[in-house]
Amino acid sequence: MPEPKVVLFLAAFLFCCGVYGVLSRRHLIMLLMSLELMLNAINIMLVTFSRHWAGKNHDMLGSHAGQFFTLMVMAVAAAEVGIGLAIIVALYRRKHTADADAATDLKN
Amino acid sequence: MIALFWISFIVSLVGSALLITQKHAVYALLGLLIAFGASAGVFLSLDAPFIAVSQILIYAGALAVMFLFVLMFTDTRTEEDVGLPGAVGSRAVFDPATGRPSKKKKKKADEEEKKPALSGMVMPKPMAVAVSLALLVCFTATIVTLPSDYNRFGPLPSAYDGINFEGVERSADQIKTDPNLLPFGSTEAVSRTIFEGFPLAFEVVSLLIFAAVLGAVLLARRHLVGIPGTQDVAKESGHA
Incomplete structure (x- = not known):
């Protein structure tokens, strides 16, 4: 078995990669992809804590709660990507670009 | 199990590095797919086989295909290719007489072939590197x-x-x-x-996905006369 702290470090690193992607890219699809990477890091963290709890407390319902939350995060991420990509398609029809800096209609 | 974990560890680092460095959106999506697959390996080594399989099914299967479809619909060139501001002018300039991209674009493509191998990467942004590194140190x-x-x-x-x-x-x-x-x-x-x-949370998520499907259909639909975001599209296709 891997050590919990190593897995948590992997999750933190993936999360920071996602943060870097969100901060540095202006293409909206790249932004959504980096967001997905951040959610994936959270999933890894949840599963790690779930496994850690299962090793301490032999309580089946409580130790699977982390995995259940991972499934919920996946469902919410899928819904979010569906809406986000629809918004990108609508923005592309209007502005002919998927650049985040082009969406300035509400400015001023 | 420990070997599987370390392989997945390294592969997911490589995948996320690909995602944040590649300029081309399809290559970045490939990096995201690699990171997702390696995360499934991490889940497997953490005794969560069901989560690993649903990770591959939902993320690598469904989400990646959705991303690919939208990349097909939109302009995949990023702001680094076309320069800022990347608004209306960033489209490929088409010559109406021949129906092909004009010579200016062709010249640019010729220049790109001579560039070194690292030209497919994005230059790191100093502030973004500083913020994410600070976050990593805190974590x-x-x-x-x-x-x-x-x-x-x-x-x-x-x-x-x-x-x-x-x-x-x-x-x-x-x-x-x-x-x-x-x-x-x-x-x-x-x-x-x-x-x-958690049966209530399960039902609430089904409601959320239903609302998301309705919203996505409404947002991405064409020919909605009277709604500002879609009217111009209807006009354009009417003229053509």
Whole structure:
């Protein structure tokens, strides 16, 4: 078995990669992809804590709660990507670009 | 298990590095796919096979295909290719006489062939690097100061430990015939957690996905006369 702290470090690193992607890219699809990477890091963290709890407390319902939350995060991420990509398609029809800096209609 | 974990560790680092460095959106999506697949390996090494399989099904299967479709619909060139501001002028300039991209674009493509191998990468942005590195340092400091029982995982509750979903201890004879005793992370155990522990959250998520489907259809639909975002599209296709 891997050590919990190593897995948590992997999750933190993936999360920071996602943060870097969100901060540095202006293409909206790249932004959504980096967001997905951040959610994936959270999933890894949840599963790690779930496994850690299962090793301490032999309580089946409580130790699977982390995995259940991972499934919920996946469902919410899928819904979010569906809406986000629809918004990108609508923005592309209007502005002919998927650049985040082009969406300035509400400015001023 | 430990070998699987370390392979997945390295591969997911490579995948996320690909995602944040590649200029071309399809290559970045490939990096994201690699990171997702490696995360499934991490889940497998953490005794969560059901989560690993649903990770591959939902993320690598469904989400990646959705991303690919939208990349097909939109302009995949990023702001680094076309320069800022990347608004209306960033489209490929088409020559109406020939119906092909004009010479200016062709010249640019010729220049791109002579560029070195690193030209497919994005130059790092200093502020973004500083912020994400600071965040990583904070997270690492938090992880290092975790209590010592986070140094190793405890032994799994096996199906023969005599504790079932109701938390009732069973004798050795009852264990062999009790259907409530399930191995950790199995499909049965996760589904019993969903439907016995959190049925309301499950139903609320189904409602959320229903609303998301409706919203996506409404947003991406064409020919909605009277709604500002879609009217110009209807006009354009009417002229053509």
